[in-house]
Amino acid sequence: MKIVVDFDLCESNAICMQIAPDLFEVRDDDFLYVLNEQPGDDDRARVEECVQRCPKQAISIEG
Amino acid sequence: MAGLRAAEALRRGGFEETIVLIGDEVHAPYDRPPLSKQILSGDWQPDRIALSTADKLADLDLDLRLGVRATGFDLGSRVVTTDDGRSDRVDGLLIATGSRCRTIPGTDDLDGVRVLRSLDDALTLRDDFDAGPHRVVVVGAGFIGAEVAATARGRGLEVTMVEALPVPLSRVLGHEIGVVCAEIHREQGVDLRTGVGVDAIDGGDRVERVVLSDGSVIAADVVVVGIGVVPNTEWLAGSGLQIDDGVVCDATCLAAPGVVAAGDVARWPNQRFGEMMRVEHWDNAIEQGIHSARRLLSTDSDALAFTPVPWFWSDQYDRKIQLAGSVRPDDECRIVTGSLEDRRFVTLYGREGRLVGVVGFNRPRHVMQYKTMIQDDVSFADALTAEI
Ligand SMILES: Cc1cc2nc3c(=O)[nH]c(=O)nc-3n(C[C@H](O)[C@H](O)[C@H](O)COP(=O)(O)OP(=O)(O)OC[C@H]3O[C@@H](n4cnc5c(N)ncnc54)[C@H](O)[C@@H]3O)c2cc1C
Ligand code: SF4
Numbered sequence: 001m002k003i004v005v006d007f008d009l010c011e012s013n014a015i016c017m018q019i020a021p022d023l024f025e026v027r028d029d030d031f032l033y034v035l036n037e038q039p040g041d042d043d044r045a046r047v048e049e050c051v052q053r054c055p056k057q058a059i060s061i062e063g
Numbered sequence: 064m065a066g067l068r069a070a071e072a073l074r075r076g077g078f079e080e081t082i083v084l085i086g087d088e089v090h091a092p093y094d095r096p097p098l099s100k101q102i103l104s105g106d107w108q109p110d111r112i113a114l115s116t117a118d119k120l121a122d123l124d125l126d127l128r129l130g131v132r133a134t135g136f137d138l139g140s141r142v143v144t145t146d147d148g149r150s151d152r153v154d155g156l157l158i159a160t161g162s163r164c165r166t167i168p169g170t171d172d173l174d175g176v177r178v179l180r181s182l183d184d185a186l187t188l189r190d191d192f193d194a195g196p197h198r199v200v201v202v203g204a205g206f207i208g209a210e211v212a213a214t215a216r217g218r219g220l221e222v223t224m225v226e227a228l229p230v231p232l233s234r235v236l237g238h239e240i241g242v243v244c245a246e247i248h249r250e251q252g253v254d255l256r257t258g259v260g261v262d263a264i265d266g267g268d269r270v271e272r273v274v275l276s277d278g279s280v281i282a283a284d285v286v287v288v289g290i291g292v293v294p295n296t297e298w299l300a301g302s303g304l305q306i307d308d309g310v311v312c313d314a315t316c317l318a319a320p321g322v323v324a325a326g327d328v329a330r331w332p333n334q335r336f337g338e339m340m341r342v343e344h345w346d347n348a349i350e351q352g353i354h355s356a357r358r359l360l361s362t363d364s365d366a367l368a369f370t371p372v373p374w375f376w377s378d379q380y381d382r383k384i385q386l387a388g389s390v391r392p393d394d395e396c397r398i399v400t401g402s403l404e405d406r407r408f409v410t411l412y413g414r415e416g417r418l419v420g421v422v423g424f425n426r427p428r429h430v431m432q433y434k435t436m437i438q439d440d441v442s443f444a445d446a447l448t449a450e451i
Contacts, residue, residue, distance in 0.1 A: 011383055013376075013427035018435070026428050052068075055345060055376060057094065057111075 001044055002062040003037050009058035016050040016059060024050065064345070065159035065326030065352035067092040067114055072356035074123055083153075084125045085145060087132040090182055091120065096345055098185040099210040100378055104217055105189060109182055133160070138303030138319055155321045155359045158299070158310050159352060162292035162327040162343060167202070167264060175270035176286045179207060188287065192218055196284035199223075200273045202261055204231035206377040208289030209244065213379040216251050223254040223281050225261060225273070236386070236422055237396060240410065243403050243424070244384075251380055292343060294328045309341040314368040316355040323355035335370040336389045336419065344375035372437045374430070382406065383427055387434040388420035397447060400429060409433065413443030 003023065014026040023043065025033045039047065044061075051059045070082050086092070092114040101107035120127065132146040136156060144150045164178035177188050192199075192215065199215045201208045204226035215222045228234065231248075233241035248255045260276040264286055273281045294309040304318050305311040309330035312318045316331055324331075326348040330341040342351075354369045361367075374387035394412040401408035401424075409429045412420035418441050423430035432451050441449070 011427045013385070014431045018431065030428055053346070053349065055096070057097075 001039060001041060001047065003034055003039070003047060004060045004062055005032065005034055006058045006060070007032070009056045010054075011056055011058075013055070015053055015055065019050050019053060020046045023047065064092065064095065064114065064161070065348040065355075066157070068349045068352035069157050069159060069325060069356040070123055070125055072353040073360065076357055076360045078360060080154075082123070082125050083128060083151065085128045085131050085133050085143075087130065088181060088183075089130040091115070091117075091127075091129065093182055094345075095180075098182065099179055099207055099214060102182070102185045103179075103189055103192070103211065103214045105193075109186070112182070133298050136299055136302040136304070138322070141321070156323070157352075157355055157359060158318065158322070158324040158328055159326045159348075159355075160295040160298070160328050161348075162294045164288065164292055165290045167261065167288055167290075170264050170270075170286075170288075173264065173266055173270050174268055175266070175284060176264060176288065178288050179211060180292070188285070191285045192220060196220060198281070198283050199285045199287065200225065200281055200283040201287045201289060202273075203289040203291070204228075204244075204248070204255065204257070205235075205289055205291065206232075206375075208287070209248070209379050210377060211287050211289060212248060212253050213251070216253060217380070221254075222252075223256065223273075223283070224248060225259060225275060226255070226257045227260050229258040231255075231257060234392070235390065236384075237390070237392060237410075239403060240422060240424075243406065244379075247380065247382060247406070292327065294330075294341065296328060314370075315366040316351060316358050316369050317366070321359070323358050325351040325355040329355075331369060333370055333373075334368050335372065338389065340373065340389075342373045344373055346375065347371065347373050372434050374434055376427075383423075383425050385423045385427060385430040386420070387430055388412065388418075388437045390420035390422065394419060395443065399447060400426060400451070411443070411446055413446075416443055417441075418443050418446040 010032050012026045012030050012032050016024040017026050023036050070084050094112040097112050134146050135144040142150050142152050164180050170176040198221045201212045201224040204224050212222050212224045230241035232244050262276050263274040270286050273283050296306045310318050310324040312324050312331040314332050316323050318324050327343045333340045372388050376385045390412050394414050396412050398410050407425040409423045409426045418437050421430050421433035436446050
């Protein structure tokens with residue numbers, strides 16, 4: 001599973017970071033950093049929740 | 064929105080029996096916020112806004128009835144009737160019929176007078192915009208009206224926006240921030256008329272002019288009416304459920320035994336703020352949809368109260384406005400980051416010593432951090448000095 005973020009859509013509101021702080025981090029510079037682009041399948045449910053809760057539809061999953 | 068998210072939550076919660084999902088639109092569930100933004104601007108095509116994929120919908124194993132309208136429910140017999148002539152006895156009912164736009168009486172037969180709620184509405188309005196109208200009049204400078212005005216300006220159209228309040232959005236965002244919103248529209252070239260009502264919208268087959276309460280007349284080929292929404296509860300008349308500006312629920316979102324409601328249509332006491340709420344925001348539709356689904360699967364003794372900190376966003380021009388919590392005009396209000404002049408700031412709202420609300424302009428990360436503080440019941444004083 002690969003996490004893909006469309007940075008043109010992302011507005012750095014850190015909602016994904018609240019759900020999965022080990023995978024997403026919005027830093028003081030107000031940019032989103034994906035900490036682990038290829039998490040294991042154990043994380044799929046949480047990443048799917050991030051996809052669903054991102055108000056900008058900026059996150060997608062490949063594979 | 065709430066309906067689909069609830070159906071997914073029912074399956075996740077282990078419910079294996081039949082789920083019937085009824086929706087009167089012919090489209091599979093889709094996302095509404097982009098309608099006034101990327102769809103109307105022409106940047107996105109409708110396939111971008113699907114809320115699920117065909118595969119995932121199939122996995123949910125729903126009895127999906129699209130283009131079908133629920134026409135009645137009877138609490139005693141637990142029967143739902145639909146306009147395709149069917150009636151189904153149900154064990155549980157989740158009401159998520161959302162809301163529809165208020166309209167101006169007497170304009171139904173006038174072509175070119177639009178509202179924006181559904182994908183079909185958005186595509187019709189996009190066609191109007193494509194036709195290159197001389198002037199678009201937007202009635203109501205609330206969030207939807209403001210977004211439509213911004214998108215129309217982005218497409219180079221001439222826009223007049225009419226607002227009955229002296230300062231737009233002042234009831235939601237307060238006077239000062241409302242003034243900033245008004246300035247932004249004017250800088251972007253919108254002819255904003257405030258403190259005036261609409262006396263008449265007329266024309267032949269198609270709209271030609273809008274007459275305002277101050278006597279001025281504006282020539283218009285397209286009029287978009289954005290004066291708020293009303294919950295879709297008519298189909299529940301005589302059902303035995305309590306309807307009062309929405310389906311009235313208890314603190315756990317239960318409207319009657321085995322009946323729950325979620326999204327724009329639900330009114331419930333939010334114990335966190337000690338007030339009755341009906342929330343017309345995207346995130347609430349998801350969260351309440353999930354909560355009500357779980358409520359249907361739980362017993363009265365293990366049911367949880369629904370106590371969210373509501374929040375929403377609105378994108379206008381290059382401004383991202385966000386609001387979280389409960390904001391009232393008499394709350395104490397303080398700017399903590401940035402300034403109104405910069406159009407980049409965060410304002411906090413305090414009530415009885417508690418942090419209850421936050422409004423941000425172009426500060427999405429901060430708003431969400433303060434939202435967490437509201438959730439954690441942080442005092443107003445601590446929030447004002449918090450490092451963010
Ligand atoms: C143009 C637009 C832009 C928006 N932008 C934002 C934004 O930027 N940020 C934000 O937070 N929120 C925004 N919202 C609000 C958000 O989209 C709504 O709060 C959300 O869609 C509510 O979800 P819901 O499931 O309660 O209702 P809906 O999404 O309205 O779904 C209800 C469905 O039920 C159907 N229905 C109604 N009556 C019946 C019946 N009797 N039988 C069968 N079906 C029926 C309706 O046709 C509809 O398809 C926007 C809304 C619109 C319209
Ligand atoms: S939730 Fe979406 S918009 Fe927000 S930071 Fe994450 S990817 Fe960006």
